Amino acid sequence: MDTVKNELFAYVKENTFKETDTLQSDTKIFVEGIFDSMGFALLLDFLETKFQIQAEDSDLVEENFESIDAIAEFIQKKNPALV
């Protein structure tokens, strides 16, 4: 789980245009404006490629994507072998 979270931290820091000094695993990444619409689309591409998961339309809810913690849990649900 920690490895996935570290990968996610690295991705978010690399790909946001916002300051990430205070970024925590429970920071609300969309509420805080860390990613916008394009950022969300790119994040989904990254998750699908990196973690070999498929996000269905029904998966695209806040509880799966609101923070790094939430995304890590979502990845675990989708691909338990990874974590």
Place this chain on the structure above:
Amino acid sequence: MSKPEFSRDILKIQDMETLVDQLTTRIREDITIRHKRYGAVIGLSGGIDSSVCMALTAKAIGPDKMLGVMMPEKDSSPDSEELARELAGKFGVKVIKEVITGALDGFGCYTRRDQAVKEVVQEYDPATHKMKIGIKHEGKGSKLPPLFHLTVVNPDGSEIVKRLPSLQMRTIIAASNFKQRSRMSLVYYHAEQLHYAVIGTPNKHEVDQGFFVKFGDGGGDLFPIGRLYKTQVYQIAEYLGVSQEIIDRTPTTDTYSAEQTQEEFFYEFPHDVMDLLWYAYENGYDPAEVGQVMGMTADEIERNYRNFERRSETTEYLRTPPINDYIFI
């Protein structure tokens, strides 16, 4: 001064005659004094915005100093041309037609777009299928940003809808934007040839929410309706005698082969609702007060305020002119 009470009539123009007089005076001054041009060129789509801009400009400088340019391409609705021609005739404005399909072919607009569509929906064939893209919010009240979805319409009318991966989304948008940019190039060709100014036709929502193509339909030398809400544009249309058929027409993007309203592509609300919500947001009305008038909860209003805030911020790039303060010596 305290704000007026929020109501559904808050955007009703009280003194139309004075407003139209102010708009036309300003248009005349901007064209002749500010830009020092003999007249004005306008791209005509047959939609409400370009129709009102044409009518206002014709009133401001006289129709004999105007040129309307219709620029259809193979995905354009045939109604657009007919309506534009009819309206120009009514206001005495000369119109010409420039078909831009060949220019777009030259840019690879269709092939680039269709290749990206096929990468998402393999059975797509531009000869038999139609397509469009639009944004979709993931669930009511969600704080997630909207994502673009592709709709391919099969020959039997059934639809395949898929979320667009970011690369294909960007490719389809970038390729489609050749349409607006080619039109603006042509309008400037005629403007320079005649020593005229170009009338840009975006309304307030398009400017403020970034629903335009940078250096495409977001171009022009003056934006006469750039500070007017869409419902106000409709009120002016009625006053100036724009034909009822144009007024009654649902605003469409007229960009993709499948028919698509502006509401489904971008706004997510009918324009009258969008106007009131945007006005309330801009003027800091309490969500509970607005919700009561609009029949929505304060939370829904609040969510829309945040959505507007996000839209303004993410589209700031489009409104930013080239940065030119590199003054180091």
